[in-house]
Amino acid sequence: QKEVEQNSGPLSVPEGAIASLNCTYSDRVSQSFFWYRQYSGKSPELIMSIYSNGDKEDGRFTAQLNKASQYVSLLIRDSQPSDSATYLCAVNDNTNAGKSTFGDGTTLTVKP
Amino acid sequence: EAQVTQNPRYLITVTGKKLTVTCSQNMNHEYMSWYRQDPGLGLRQIYYSMNVEVTDKGDVPEGYKVSRKEKRNFPLILESPSPNQTSLYFCASSLSGTGPNIQYFGAGTRLSVL
Numbered sequence: 001q002k003e004v005e006q007n008s009g010p011l012s013v014p015e016g017a018i019a020s021l022n023c024t025y026s027d028r029v030s031q032s033f034f035w036y037r038q039y040s041g042k043s044p045e046l047i048m049s050i051y052s053n054g055d056k057e058d059g060r061f062t063a064q065l066n067k068a069s070q071y072v073s074l075l076i077r078d079s080q081p082s083d084s085a086t087y088l089c090a091v092n093d094n095t096n097a098g099k100s101t102f103g104d105g106t107t108l109t110v111k112p
Numbered sequence: 113e114a115q116v117t118q119n120p121r122y123l124i125t126v127t128g129k130k131l132t133v134t135c136s137q138n139m140n141h142e143y144m145s146w147y148r149q150d151p152g153l154g155l156r157q158i159y160y161s162m163n164v165e166v167t168d169k170g171d172v173p174e175g176y177k178v179s180r181k182e183k184r185n186f187p188l189i190l191e192s193p194s195p196n197q198t199s200l201y202f203c204a205s206s207l208s209g210t211g212p213n214i215q216y217f218g219a220g221t222r223l224s225v226l
Contacts, residue, residue, distance in 0.1 A: 004154075032212045043202055043217035044155070051212060088154050090215075098162050098209035099170065100145065102154035 003027060004091050006103035015112050019076040023089030023103055026070065032092040033065055033072045038105070039085045047087070048074060079110040114139045118203050118218035125193055126226050133188045133221050135203035141216075143209035144186035145170070146178065148199040149220075155202065161186055162209045193225040 007022045021035070032051055036044035048063040050056045050072065056063045062075040072091075076083055089103040116137045125131055137144065145160035147170075157170030161180040175197055177189040186205075190197060200222050204215040 006154075034214065043220050044215075045217070046214055049212060049214055090155075092213050098143065098145070098160045098168060098213075100157055100160070100213060100215070101171075102147075102156070104152065104154045 003101045004089055004103040006087075006089050006106045008106070010107040010109060012109045012111060013079050015079060015081060015110055017079050017110075019079045019083065019108055019110070021074040021076075021087050021089075021106050021108070023072045023074075023091075024070055025072070025089075025091045025101075027091070027093055028067075028070065030070075030091045030093050033063070034090040034092075035061075035063060035072075035074045036088040036090060036102075037085045038088060044088055076108075079108075081110045081112050084109045114216070116203055116205050116216055116218035118201075118221050120221060121219060122222050124224045124226065127194055128192050131190050131193060131223075133190075133201060133203075133223070135186045135188065135218060136184050137186075137205040137216070138184065139205060139207075139216070140183065141205035141207055142183070143206040143213065143215075144180065145204045145206075145215065146176070146186070146188045147202045147204065148172065148197075149202065150199050158188070158201075160209065193223075195225050197223065198225045199223060 035047045038044045050063040086105040146158040147155040159178040161167045203218040
């Protein structure tokens with residue numbers, strides 16, 4: 001089983017809809033969770049980070065973390081064509097400092 | 113401007129010819145890391161460095177070497193490249209490798225080994 005799994009894509013939503021991206025992780029000691037966005041041919045850039053259970057909102061983006069279920073998600077409200085990209089979930093284990101594990105990514109397409 | 117700079121951006125080489133990909137950051141970050149990305153896959157960590165002279169293996173270290181003699185630089189060395197090392201490589205840095213570790217990525221190096 002992969003350490004970090006993301007829902008297989010591609011995911012397509014109409015403009016204005018809510019896009020839901022999911023990620024599960026296998027290591028219970030994981031402490032820090034990140035969502036990166038990567039446009040085609042570009043480098044990843046941070047969208048959200050979350051460290052404690054619950055929701056964290058930043059503009060149109062909401063990250064949700066449930067450590068009991070080992071689940072982290074990213075909701076994008078009012079999706080725009082410019083949100084079309086691959087979204088990478090990353091998990092850090094603070095007991096193994098420095099090691100960073102990424103999921104395979106979910107490609108999102110927002111159709112006008 | 114705060115940035116992570118990788119060079120070269122594109123490289124075509126032949127099997128067995130040693131090469132180095134440079135990575136430099138100007139943010140005084142302690143942590144630096146190298147990743148490779150292959151089609152349909154996420155980022156796989158090759159090596160990382162928590163600070164000067166401190167390096168450790170990631171998930172896919174075979175065939176690669178790194179060094180961290182200065183805080184700002186973290187070169188990736190392929191002593192004898194093989195075709196299976198054809199990939200897109202990213203260097204990243206972070207203030208610290210412990211605790212929350214928000215990473216800033218370079219623009220990437222696309223390597224082809226013939």
